[in-house]
Amino acid sequence: MGMMKKKAQPAYSRPGDAGIPQAFKNGNAITKISFFVFGLGNLMNRQIVRGLIFLALEIGYFIYMITFGIGALGDFITLGTATQGEVFNEALGIYEYSAGDDSMLCLLYGVITLVLTAGAVFIGCMSGKSAYCTQVRIEKGKPLPTFKDDLRSLKEENLHAFLLSFPIIGIICFTIVPLIFMILIAFTSYDHEHQPPGNLFSWVGLDNFKAMFSQGSKLAGTFWPVLSWTLIWAVFATVSCFLLGMLLALLINRKGTKAKGFWRFMFVLSVAVPQFVTLLSMRTIFNANGPVNVILRQLGVIGMTESIPFFTNPLYAKITIICINIWIGVPFTMLSTTGILQNIPADLYEAARIDGASAPTIFRKITLPYMLFVMTPNLITSFTGNINNFNVIFLLSGGGPDSMDYYYAGKTDLLVTWLYRLTITQKDYNLGAVIGILVFIILATLSLITYRRTGAYKDEGAFQ
Amino acid sequence: MAQQQEAFAAEHPEYNITWKTEIVGEDKCQEAVLKDVGEAADVFMFASDQLPSLVEAGAIARLGGNTEAMVKETNAESVVATVTVDDAIYGIPFTHNTFFMFYDKTILDESDIVSLEKIMAKQTADNVYNFYFESAGGWKLGAYYYGAGLSVFGPDGNDLNAGVDWNNETGVAVTNYLIDLINNPKCAYDGEISVSELAGDHRIGAWFDGSWNYDLYKGILGDDLGMAVIPTFNPDGTDHQLLGFYGSKCIGVNAKSQNMAAAVAFATFLGNEENQVLRYELSAQIPANMNASESEAVKADPLAAILIKESNEASVAQPANSVFSARYWTYANTIPTEIRSGEITKDNVQEKLDTFVKAMTE
Numbered sequence: 001m002g003m004m005k006k007k008a009q010p011a012y013s014r015p016g017d018a019g020i021p022q023a024f025k026n027g028n029a030i031t032k033i034s035f036f037v038f039g040l041g042n043l044m045n046r047q048i049v050r051g052l053i054f055l056a057l058e059i060g061y062f063i064y065m066i067t068f069g070i071g072a073l074g075d076f077i078t079l080g081t082a083t084q085g086e087v088f089n090e091a092l093g094i095y096e097y098s099a100g101d102d103s104m105l106c107l108l109y110g111v112i113t114l115v116l117t118a119g120a121v122f123i124g125c126m127s128g129k130s131a132y133c134t135q136v137r138i139e140k141g142k143p144l145p146t147f148k149d150d151l152r153s154l155k156e157e158n159l160h161a162f163l164l165s166f167p168i169i170g171i172i173c174f175t176i177v178p179l180i181f182m183i184l185i186a187f188t189s190y191d192h193e194h195q196p197p198g199n200l201f202s203w204v205g206l207d208n209f210k211a212m213f214s215q216g217s218k219l220a221g222t223f224w225p226v227l228s229w230t231l232i233w234a235v236f237a238t239v240s241c242f243l244l245g246m247l248l249a250l251l252i253n254r255k256g257t258k259a260k261g262f263w264r265f266m267f268v269l270s271v272a273v274p275q276f277v278t279l280l281s282m283r284t285i286f287n288a289n290g291p292v293n294v295i296l297r298q299l300g301v302i303g304m305t306e307s308i309p310f311f312t313n314p315l316y317a318k319i320t321i322i323c324i325n326i327w328i329g330v331p332f333t334m335l336s337t338t339g340i341l342q343n344i345p346a347d348l349y350e351a352a353r354i355d356g357a358s359a360p361t362i363f364r365k366i367t368l369p370y371m372l373f374v375m376t377p378n379l380i381t382s383f384t385g386n387i388n389n390f391n392v393i394f395l396l397s398g399g400g401p402d403s404m405d406y407y408y409a410g411k412t413d414l415l416v417t418w419l420y421r422l423t424i425t426q427k428d429y430n431l432g433a434v435i436g437i438l439v440f441i442i443l444a445t446l447s448l449i450t451y452r453r454t455g456a457y458k459d460e461g462a463f464q
Numbered sequence: 465m466a467q468q469q470e471a472f473a474a475e476h477p478e479y480n481i482t483w484k485t486e487i488v489g490e491d492k493c494q495e496a497v498l499k500d501v502g503e504a505a506d507v508f509m510f511a512s513d514q515l516p517s518l519v520e521a522g523a524i525a526r527l528g529g530n531t532e533a534m535v536k537e538t539n540a541e542s543v544v545a546t547v548t549v550d551d552a553i554y555g556i557p558f559t560h561n562t563f564f565m566f567y568d569k570t571i572l573d574e575s576d577i578v579s580l581e582k583i584m585a586k587q588t589a590d591n592v593y594n595f596y597f598e599s600a601g602g603w604k605l606g607a608y609y610y611g612a613g614l615s616v617f618g619p620d621g622n623d624l625n626a627g628v629d630w631n632n633e634t635g636v637a638v639t640n641y642l643i644d645l646i647n648n649p650k651c652a653y654d655g656e657i658s659v660s661e662l663a664g665d666h667r668i669g670a671w672f673d674g675s676w677n678y679d680l681y682k683g684i685l686g687d688d689l690g691m692a693v694i695p696t697f698n699p700d701g702t703d704h705q706l707l708g709f710y711g712s713k714c715i716g717v718n719a720k721s722q723n724m725a726a727a728v729a730f731a732t733f734l735g736n737e738e739n740q741v742l743r744y745e746l747s748a749q750i751p752a753n754m755n756a757s758e759s760e761a762v763k764a765d766p767l768a769a770i771l772i773k774e775s776n777e778a779s780v781a782q783p784a785n786s787v788f789s790a791r792y793w794t795y796a797n798t799i800p801t802e803i804r805s806g807e808i809t810k811d812n813v814q815e816k817l818d819t820f821v822k823a824m825t826e
Contacts, residue, residue, distance in 0.1 A: 083522075084522040084719070086526060088528050089724075094525070094527075094528060094529060094531075094724050094725055094728045095525050095526040095527065095528050095724075096724050097522070097525060097719045097720065097724075099720070100522070192517075192790055193520070193786075193790075195498065195517075195520060195521035195522075196521070197501055197502070197521070197522050197523075197720065198519075198520060198521045198522015198523060198719075199520065199521065199522065218823070218826070287656060287657075288653065288656035288657065289652075289656050289657035303649055304590040304591050304649075305590075305591065305593060305649040305650060305652075306649050307656070309804070309805060309806070312656075312801070312804045312805045313805045313806055314805055314807070400801065401801045401802065401804070401805040401807075402794070402797060402798045402801045402802075403798055403801075403802065403807070404795050404798035404799070404802065404816070404819055404820050404823055405819060408794050411805075426790075426794075427498070
C-alpha cells in the first residue's frame with residue numbers, strides 16, 4: 001500500500017524524488033540555468049542560504065580550476081615535460097637544482113582534479129534538482145522550506161543522507177582516489193628507470209599488459225608459472241585445511257570420543273599464538289640448521305653437516321609451506337565445522353541408521369552435503385584469501401628460492417608477494433599495478449562464478 | 465653525530481639550523497631517500513653502490529668547487545671512482561666498504577688460510593664447518609668470478625656493450641667449483657646458520673665479513689680471531705686471487721634541499737679529515753681520507769692494516785651503473801641459490817649461465 005500511495009501522489013518535497021533528466025526537461029528557464037549557475041533557483045525564491053551554499057561551492061570550484069586545476073589537467077595529459085635542471089653556482093661552489101616536473105604528482109593532482117570536477121557536476125545536478133523542486137512547490141502553492149527546515153530535515157527524513165555523507169566522503173578520499181591513481185599507474189612507464197623527481201614517466205597505454213602476456217618475454221615467463229603456483233597453492237591450502245579440519249571435528253564429535261572439550265582445547269591452543277609468531281618460529285624450526293635438521297642429524301638419518309632443504313629446494317619448499325599452513329589453518333576449520341556438526345538434526349542420523357545405512361554412506365549422504373551447503377561461501381572466501389596469502393609465503397620462504405629464469409621472483413612467490421618485490425625492491429610500480437588489476441580480475445570472476453553456483457546462493461533458506 | 469652538529473654550528477654562525485637526525489643503515493639509505501625525495505634528509509650517508517639509482521632519480525646533488533677538490537685531493541683514485549658517475553662527483557667518501565676474511569685460530573693456522581682449497585682440506589671435527597659460503601646478495605659472490613678474470617660490463621664495469629662473460633669456459637669452471645663448494649658438507653651456506661653462533665662454539669673455520677662486524681667477532685673469539693686477505697682459489701688448474709667488490713661509504717646531499725649551500729657545507733664538514741679521525745676514534749670506521757688514514761693510531765690498528773691491504777691486493781672496484789645495480793644483485797644471487805636448491809648441476813651449468821648472461825644483458 002505504501003508503495004502505491006507514493007506513486008499516486010508525487011510529492012516533490014525533496015529534491016531526491018525527481019530524476020535529473022526529468023528536472024531538466026520539465027524545469028523552467030531558471031531551473032535550467034540552475035544546472036550551470038548553482039543555487040540560482042533557490043536564490044530567486046528567497047532560499048538565500050541554500051542558494052549561497054551552492055553558489056559558494058561553484059565559485060570555489062572555479063577558483064580552484066583557474067588557479068590550479070586547469071594546469072593540473074594539462075600536466076595530467078602530458079605527465080610533466082620539464083626534467084630537473086642542474087646549474088653550477090660559481091660563487092658558492094655548489095650545484096643547484098631547479099625543480100622539474102614530478103610525474104607522480106602530475107598524475108595525483110590530475111586524478112584529484114578529475115574527482116573534484118565529478119563532484120562539481122554532481123553539485124550542479126543537485127542545484128538543478130533543488131531549483132526544480134522549488135519551482136514545483138511554487139506551482140502547487142506549497143510553502144517553501146526555509147534553511148532551518150532544511151537543517152531539521154537532516155535529523156529526520158534526510159537522516160540517511162546526513163549519516164552516510166561522512167563515510168562516503170571518507171571512502172572517496174581514502175579509497176576511490178588512491179585506487180584510481182594506482183589503476184592509472186598500470187598504463188604508465190613508472191618503473192625503476194623512470195623514477196621521479198629526476199626522471200619523468202609517461203602514458204604507455206596497454207604496453208605493460210602486452211609485456212605481461214607476450215610470448216617468450218621474461219615477464220610472461222614469470223607471470224604464468226607464478227600464477228599457476230598461486231592457484232595450486234590456493235587449492236591445496238584451502239582443500240587441505242577444510243578436509244583435515246572437518247575430519248578432526250568429526251573424530252572429536254564422534255559418540256565414542258571421551259573428553260571432547262579437552263581435545264578441542266588442545267587443538268585450538270595453536271590459535272592462541274599469533275599467526276606471524278607461529279610462521280617465524282616454523283621458519284626457524286625447518287631452517288637448514290634448525291631443530292628438525294639437528295634432530296635428524298642426531299638420529300643419524302642424515303650426516304652431521306648435511307641438511308634437508310626444506311626451504312631451499314623449490315619442490316620441498318612448496319610442500320613444506322602447504323604442510324605448515326595446515327598446522328595454522330586446521331584449528332579454525334575444526335572450530336567452525338564442530339558448530340555445524342552439532343547443528344545437524346540427530347533424527348536424520350537415527351532414520352538413516354534404522355534404514356541400515358553404513359557410516360561412510362551417512363557421511364556422504366548427510367554430513368557432507370550439509371557441511372558443504374553451509375561452508376561453501378566460507379570456502380570461497382578462504383580460497384580468495386589464500387590467493388592473496390601474503391603472510392604465510394612472505395614470512396616462511398620470502399618467495400624463495402629465487403630463480404634466474406624469473407623476473408625478480410622466486411619459486412614460491414605468489415602473485416601478491418611478487419607484486420611486493422616488484423614495487424618495494426624493484427620499484428616497477430607499473431608492473432605492480434598490472435598484477436594488482438589482474439589479481440582482482442581473476443579473483444572477482446572466480447568467486448562470482450563459484451558463489452552463484454553454490455546451494456546457499458541458489459536455494460537460500462533450504463538445508464538439503 | 466650530535467657532537468659533529470654542534471661543532472659545525474659553532475663554525476658557521478651564519479646558518480640557523482634545525483637539526484633532525486634519523487638513523488638509517490647505509491645500505492638502506494637509497495630506499496629511505498627515494499620514498500619521498502622532497503621530504504628526505506638534506507644530508508645523508510650511503511653505500512656507494514646505491515649512487516647510480518640515487519643519481520638516476522635525481523635525488524643526489526653533484527658536488528663542485530671546494531668540495532669536489534677536497535674529494536679528489538684527499539682520496540685515492542680508486543676511492544674517488546666509487547663516488548663518480550660520468551665524471552661528476554656526487555659523494556664524499558668517509559670509509560672503505562669491502563670485506564676480508566676472518567678465521568678461527570683454533571681451527572686454521574696461517575699456512576691454511578692462503579687458499580680456499582687448503583681451508584677446505586683441513587681435517588676438522590665432525591660438526592665443524594671449515595668455511596662459510598656467503599653470497600650476500602651477490603656482493604661476496606662476485607669475488608669468485610672476478611677473481612678468475614671475468615667481469616660484468618667490461619673490466620671497469622661501465623661498458624654496457626661489453627656484455628657479461630660469465631658463460632665462457634672459465635665461468636663454467638668457476639660455477640662448477642662453486643657447486644662443489646656449496647654442496648660440500650664442510651661448507652656452511654649463506655643465511656642457514658649464523659656465523660656468530662658457530663664462532664661461539666668454535667665450529668667455523670673461516671668466513672668473509674667486513675670491519676663493521678669486527679667488534680662482534682672479537683667479543684666472541686677474543687685472541688683466537690684471525691684476520692687475513694681473502695684467499696686464492698683454484699677452479700681451473702691455476703691459483704687465482706679472489707677479488708672482492710670494493711666500494712666506499714659516503715656522504716651525499718639531497719638535490720631537493722632547500723638550503724643547498726648549508727647542506728653542502730655540512731656534508732663537506734662531516735667528510736673532512738678531522739671528522740673522519742673523530743669517527744675512527746668513536747666508532748672505529750677506518751678513514752678513507754688519505755691524510756686521516758696516515759695517522760699513527762690508524763696505522764697501528766690491525767683492522768685498518770688488513771682493510772687497506774685487502775683494498776690494495778684483493779679487491780676490484782664495484783661497477784657503478786644503474787643497469788648493473790638493477791640486475792646484478794637479483795640475478796647473480798640466484799646462482800648460489802639455485803646451486804643450493806639443486807637447480808644448477810654440473811650437467812646444466814652452461815645452459816644456466818647462458819640464462820644468467822641473457823637476463824643481465826637483454
